[in-house]
Amino acid sequence: MAGKKPTRDLIGIIWQNFWRSLQPRQFRGTYIGEDYFGNKYYEIPPNPSLGKRKPSRWFVPAEKDAFDQELTAEWEAWLRGRRDDPPTREELVKNLQIMELKKRNAAELEAHYSKEKDAGALPKQVEGETIGTFPKYKEYEINPGKKPLG
Template sequence: MAGNKPTRDLLGIIWQNFWRSLKPRQFRGNYIGEDYFGNKYYEIPPNPSIGKRKASRWFEPADKDAFDQELTAEWEAWLRGRRDDPPTREELVKNLQIMEMKKRNAAELEAHYSKDKDAGALPKQVEGETIGTFPKYNDYEIHPGKKIR
């Protein structure tokens, strides 16, 4: 039964690859979703039969002229292939609410501690210091155990 072993026909392989290359390819991606900035995300799925092992993912920005586009962390992870499934609307809304809560808390802390800073919470510098030298404070010892004269 040695005759049933398939042979490798080089010309046949070349012809099959040429024939597969003439098949139409997908150039327009499938619409996947949109974030709250207005960016639209697309994907062309992998096709191992033509040698395409990874999906092609990209986004179309809401403002095509702006260089500093903002992306949500969830969509960026999907674009870079760190996650397989695109983020859901509920996940985006939940993370947006958490982000807004953190901004509110940071503003409250900034307002609280700005009052303390105005009251003089930091020690004052010794007079006679010049720019470029390290500050010297009366509260700290320069040499441990020795008093300042």
């Protein structure tokens, strides 16, 4: 005999899985960070020896009764596993400043265009149609089954 091939022992596999299930598990996660809404983020790291290949990540909302929680895009990407490292405080502050700058710019543009609208600078209707609508031709039906215009 050259050597025995290892075989799968079904009862042995069941026993090992049962024994692993009795070992204590980590139920409390490690505190990772907090966002500017007050949500706290936690993680249980992966443990390949127990068959756990991905980390468990979750957050505790600032207000437990509010069902419309807001999450920052950086923390949501970390929660969903699209990024490995949690966002840094500097990254969150920088992106918050960019977001506020965009809001200010949008408000300025809205004020600028509302002045033009009041002044009548926007295009007016041309023969019952506005610019950008689909053209209407006399030989085509508008409502199926009815006679064309003209």
